[in-house]
Amino acid sequence: MAEKTTILDMNRFDDSNLDGLDENKRELVRRRRILGKGYRLFYKDPVEIVRGEGSHVFDEKGNDYLDAYNNVVSVGHCHPHVVEAIAKQAATLNTHTRYLHETILDYSEALIAKMPREIDRITYQCTGSEANDLAIRIARNYTGGRGIIITNEAYHGNTDLVSSFSPSIGKGQALSLEAGILPTPDTHAIGEDEIGDYMIKALKAEIARMKRHGIKFAALLVDSIFSSDGIFPGKPGWLAKVADAVHEEGGLYIADEVQPGFCRTGEAFWGFARHGIVPDIVTMGKPMANGIACSATAVRHEILDTFNDKIPYFNTFAGNPVAMAAAKATLEVMDGEDIMGNAHRVGALFKNELQKLAKDHPSIADVRGAGLYIGVEFDDPETGDPLSIEVLSLIEQMRQHRVLTSNCGSYGNIMKIRPPLVFSESDVNRYMTALEESLTALGL
Template identity: 80%
Template structure:
């Protein structure tokens, strides 16, 4: 069995191998030293991207790559409606939120209308990390507790506070002493039917352990598609049992929608919505404004009021008119082009073709997905061990075929398919051809 890896080191370029690159890329890698060693590139032969459109990006030589990984540009690279909205607003005004401006009000009303009625307040940030940071502070203030529980391989951001609740960053990042860990909701191991009761029981165990060491439970912070854990959407409804357990213990449920939100699952606009319950706080980010820095924390008014009665909140760049114009235009595209329906239809087509491929390749042990977020589990058919090295090789082979994808999970043996929401049937065919050819080339 391969060693446990970390989310930021999966599929990464090793700078010590730069001598194998062409002169232009060697020079760019050398210049990147100014950014520090923390920055990571993808692939053994990094890709230089100079433009994009829809679900495709192009390198400096004009080669077309299929982007099956990017959920930031959720409505597609350089969507003309979003580009026009950004340009128009940037030519008029861009400032902070301490002046009156209609754009933020119009967008907030539209976005809150897509949330449960009880979630009636929204604050803005620039990143998902900031949104989760504020959510934890709000939850602690409201409950009087400190303890936050997350899943075993969760990633919720990189501020000092939130990184302490992001175990997937790796052993070098010390977890908060107020952090409790739930196991990954592994439906491949435990099955779809039992997972709700299993996870609710594990939550109660963690809460009891916290209380035994004098830490009061404040909240459960969950990405409802469990993207870093290995993509475990499960059947709709199972997560409600876990939310109910959190509420019964006096804690809040924080729904981290950075990954599953904004039409991604195809079943509903929000990931938590698939499971039929109302969270207390909802955080969101990446896909909101199609590449412009924008995130938000939406919350019940009583919970937010208890926080702001003590601590005023202001974020200089958050909610600025350009970001709000981009977010509003992104929402236009999602609605007008039926991207939730597209995620549902194309995602089902994707899963069907993957299931067909699995018949020929027994190393494909499990296929899990909701809409356009799909995980493909590669295990050794003889031993059941995760095929970490082989999955990495597979990703490299697909890159040579100009298809961009990545991996996730504790052992990096899960192929991560997370496309722009405009992915088409032709894009699925191209992805599947590259995947089948790569599996054959590797003898898997």
């Protein structure tokens, strides 16, 4: 049986491979030691990226790589409209939010308009970690509880508080004693029709366990596509009954939209909206400003007010004019270029092609996803054991075909596909050609 792995150790460069690199890369890797051991590189032969455009990046030799992994540059690498907005604002003014400035208001009004009407306040941070950190603080203040429930392989960030609710970081990171853990919503093993009731049962059991230990339930914090757990979107709507159960138990529902938000699923602007949920708090980050550090926490006003009546909130760099200009321009591209429609159309084509390929490759146990977030699970067809080492080899093979992708899940046996949302049909064809050739080369 494969051993469990962690999100930061999957597909990483090992220093033992240093001598196999060319002279330039060896020197760059050596110089990276100044960053400390915590920083990770992808691949046995790391890729040096010097330029990006759309869904493609280019190395120092001018080689074109298909980027099927980067969900930060949601509307594509170096989108001209976003670049222009950043450059114009940076050349004009960049300061903090304690002065009046119109751009942050224009963007906030446009973004809140995409939320359920109940969510009518927004605060800004720089990272998803900061957003989730604040969300937990707000939820605890409002409910008077301390217990935060997450899933088995969740990743919600790396502040001291949030990392203690991020089991996918690994055993070296101690989980909070006030954390409740739900099983991965494994639709492949449990079934899509049963998953909602299965998770509700687990939720109520965790709340009861915490209560026995004197911990009052405060909130459920989930990423609705369960990215680190192995990508389990399930049928639209199944998660709504879990949200209802949270409220029945007196807790808040925190939707971590860092991964599924901003058109990623192709079925709704937000991952939670795909399920018909009205959250209490929504956190977001990565894709909202197409690469500029920007995140946010959107909240029902009655919940936020009880927090701000006691604690004012200020973040020096958050909501600065350059970040707001980038976020506003990114949103304009999403609306103006039908980014969600592209995610839906191309994602459906992509998933269909993967399912067809699976018929000839029994090691592909499941293909699941929504829009341009797809997971391909690889298991031994005889034993059902996860093919963890084989998937690492597959990712390396794909890199040799100049296609960048990665893996996730408890055992790292799930290929994670989450490209920029401008991914095209020709990009899908290139990915599929590389995948089929790689599977054949490995005998999978």
